[in-house]
Amino acid sequence: MWFRFGDVLSLASLALVLVGVTAISQKRQQVDEDAELVALKYVNELEQEVLTRNNEATEASWAYESDINEENLKLRNEVQTRNANYFKEIARELRKFDYSSFKDEVLKRKIEKMTQLGYAALPEEKFTQLLDSISGMSENYATVKVCDYKIREKCDLSLEPELTEILATSRDPEELKYYWVQWYDKAGTPTRKDFDSYVALNGEAARLNNFTSGAEAWLDAYEDETFEAQVDAAIEEIRPLYEQIHAYVRHQLRERYGDAVVPEKGPIPMHLLGNMWAQTWDNVADITTPFPKSRQLDVTDEMVTQGYDSLKMFHMGDEFFVSLNMTKLPQTFWEKSILEKPTDGRELVCHASAWDFYKTDDVRIKQCTRVTMEDFFTVHHELGHIQYFLQYQHQPSVFREGANPGFHEAVGDVLSLSVSTPKHLERIGLLKDFVLDDDAKVNQFYRAGLGKLVFLPFAYTIDKYRWGIFRGEIKPDEYNCKFWEMRTKFSGIEPPVVRSEQDFDAPAKYHVSADVEYLRYLVSYIVQFQFHRSACELAGEYVKGDPEKTVNNCDIYQSVNAGNTIKEMLAMGSSKPWPDAMEVLTGQRKMSADALLEYFQPLYDWLVVENKRLGAYVGWELSDKCKSK
Numbered sequence: 156m157w158f159r160f161g162d163v164l165s166l167a168s169l170a171l172v173l174v175g176v177t178a179i180s181q182k183r184q185q186v187d188e189d190a191e192l193v194a195l196k197y198v199n200e201l202e203q204e205v206l207t208r209n210n211e212a213t214e215a216s217w218a219y220e221s222d223i224n225e226e227n228l229k230l231r232n233e234v235q236t237r238n239a240n241y242f243k244e245i246a247r248e249l250r251k252f253d254y255s256s257f258k259d260e261v262l263k264r265k266i267e268k269m270t271q272l273g274y275a276a277l278p279e280e281k282f283t284q285l286l287d288s289i290s291g292m293s294e295n296y297a298t299v300k301v302c303d304y305k306i307r308e309k310c311d312l313s314l315e316p317e318l319t320e321i322l323a324t325s326r327d328p329e330e331l332k333y334y335w336v337q338w339y340d341k342a343g344t345p346t347r348k349d350f351d352s353y354v355a356l357n358g359e360a361a362r363l364n365n366f367t368s369g370a371e372a373w374l375d376a377y378e379d380e381t382f383e384a385q386v387d388a389a390i391e392e393i394r395p396l397y398e399q400i401h402a403y404v405r406h407q408l409r410e411r412y413g414d415a416v417v418p419e420k421g422p423i424p425m426h427l428l429g430n431m432w433a434q435t436w437d438n439v440a441d442i443t444t445p446f447p448k449s450r451q452l453d454v455t456d457e458m459v460t461q462g463y464d465s466l467k468m469f470h471m472g473d474e475f476f477v478s479l480n481m482t483k484l485p486q487t488f489w490e491k492s493i494l495e496k497p498t499d500g501r502e503l504v505c506h507a508s509a510w511d512f513y514k515t516d517d518v519r520i521k522q523c524t525r526v527t528m529e530d531f532f533t534v535h536h537e538l539g540h541i542q543y544f545l546q547y548q549h550q551p552s553v554f555r556e557g558a559n560p561g562f563h564e565a566v567g568d569v570l571s572l573s574v575s576t577p578k579h580l581e582r583i584g585l586l587k588d589f590v591l592d593d594d595a596k597v598n599q600f601y602r603a604g605l606g607k608l609v610f611l612p613f614a615y616t617i618d619k620y621r622w623g624i625f626r627g628e629i630k631p632d633e634y635n636c637k638f639w640e641m642r643t644k645f646s647g648i649e650p651p652v653v654r655s656e657q658d659f660d661a662p663a664k665y666h667v668s669a670d671v672e673y674l675r676y677l678v679s680y681i682v683q684f685q686f687h688r689s690a691c692e693l694a695g696e697y698v699k700g701d702p703e704k705t706v707n708n709c710d711i712y713q714s715v716n717a718g719n720t721i722k723e724m725l726a727m728g729s730s731k732p733w734p735d736a737m738e739v740l741t742g743q744r745k746m747s748a749d750a751l752l753e754y755f756q757p758l759y760d761w762l763v764v765e766n767k768r769l770g771a772y773v774g775w776e777l778s779d780k781c782k783s784k
């Protein structure tokens with residue numbers, strides 16, 4: 156016998172149960188599918204309203220930032236508060252769906268993004284308090300005026316253009332120190348109260364969004380649990396190279412300023428480095444260059460001689476993008492942008508920015524452009540943001556973002572890497588009869604090092620410091636000295652005067668006062684070399700192992716092939732995780748310092764030999780320039 160009677164019964168009931176289970180699961184599946192359809196319809200129907208609201212908010216922010224006054228601030232805050240409530244409501248509705256089991260990956264990704272509320276998660280009263288704290292800081296930053304070094308009763312100097320210009324060009328340590336102190340005292344310290352309230356509310360918002368702190372909320376944009384560790388590893392990888400350029404610059408500055416101003420083994424006094432935050436040092440290339448007799452690559456004077464103005468600079472940037480078969484700037488860009496500092500006396504945020512108005516072709520830049528080579532690069536940087544906006548404007552609103560924030564920052568810089576080659580500068584008539592011999596090459600690599608390499612530990616510190624604060628690891632009574640301790644540790648620089656906990660210096664950097672995440676720039680300065688190398692390969696300008704076709708002398712200008720592939724990456728917006736976008740251009744799915752190290756290998760080789768020859772000390776001792784009491 157195969158089975159007994161009872162077995163028959165139990166088999167039958169099993170079959171019945173199975174039929175039942177199948178029916179239930181079919182039904183459940185049906186319910187799931189119905190729910191998914193309902194969600195899809197809901198999300199699609201929101202699209203137009205989301206665009207309109209984003210547009211209104213952007214218009215209000217633009218109006219305020221280009222004309223800072225009470226009324227514009229009030230209007231901006233009203234729109235933002237209204238929108239925060241709206242997006243909170245949408246998120247509440249969307250959370251009713253069990254969207255983690257949705258089959259439509261695009262829909263799932265949309266809902267995940269739409270339920271991430273950021274500051275809008277706060278109750279309305281706290282949301283407006285947070286807005287007030289941030290606008291308090293950034294308004295202070297935008298409106299600081301300092302008094303002239305020689306004519307002390309003349310007190311109308313702004314960061315842009317006056318202080319920026321002085322820091323870049325003055326070679327008088329006392330004058331530089333004076334302006335440094337003025338700026339940090341006025342742009343940093345007065346923000347302390349607002350900053351404390353900002354930290355508290357930022358933390359509350361992060362926890363409402365299920366993050367442990369604001370640090371995790373920021374890192375979430377990179378969609379990779381191990382991203383922080385990868386960033387740490389990249390900084391370690393770059394460190395030997397950084398130490399070499401640092402040692403060389405310190406040595407050269409000692410030659411110029413002497414032992415009493417620049418120590419042999421200590422950190423470099425930062426006011427001597429050509430930039431208020433010592434974030435890039437290319438403004439001191441002229442006084443530290445390896446081969447002063449060889450022609451230098453600074454074309455600022457030539458730009459002035461040729462009568463360049465901001466409009467010309469933007470037209471040239473536009474022309475570069477068009478030469479890559481990318482999108483030409485729309486007419487309204489020229490009509491609505493602010494490309495020069497207004498002279499009608501109104502206050503505005505001068506820090507350069509690019510804006511997407513969530514319509515078709517309404518994109519703008521606000522920049523207090525100066526006619527310098529440095530700003531020529533910034534023009535390309537900003538136009539890179541604009542090109543990204545134009546390439547992804549067909550995407551649904553939630554995907555109208557960079558693949559990650561670092562991608563957005565990298566696009567224009569990829570073009571700048573081409574613009575900065577002697578080859579390109581000759582092409583556009585800014586450099587004539589240039590002989591690219593060995594000395595000139597070292598000068599070129601060195602200048603690139605001052606513009607790119609030295610930025611990496613700076614960018615790292617700005618957010619490592621804020622992560623520390625957000626995570627409660629850096630305590631309020633050590634905010635200032637921790638900042639300088641970290642700046643010294645990672646960059647080997649120090650303030651020109653002793654600072655204390657009576658001072659508060661980090662908000663003297665725009666992005667700290669304006670609550671802009673900064674890791675994006677570190678990521679950009681790494682991935683842009685990956686993008687550059689691949690674009691050069693596509694342009695036929697780079698062949699691995701070919702000494703005639705290196706990444707250092709590559710100009711992708713007029714390469715439709717490179718342009719089309721970059722375009723393909725940009726057009727994805729944030730519709731896919733960033734490794735998918737990176738793969739389109741580079742074939743790689745990881746952020747890697749390899750391309751950057753390849754770019755700077757010739758500089759590294761030269762610096763190691765030269766620092767030995769000069770007996771330049773490599774590394775730095777601790778700083779005693781911050782006293783906690």
Ligand code: X8Z
Pocket residue numbers: 434506507508533536676
């Ligand atoms: O803030 C900017 C751009 C606007 S996204 C002008 N940058 C960083 C800075 O100025 O600190 C570009 C490079 C770094």
Ligand code: ZN
Pocket residue numbers: 536537540563564
């Ligand atoms: Zn930018």
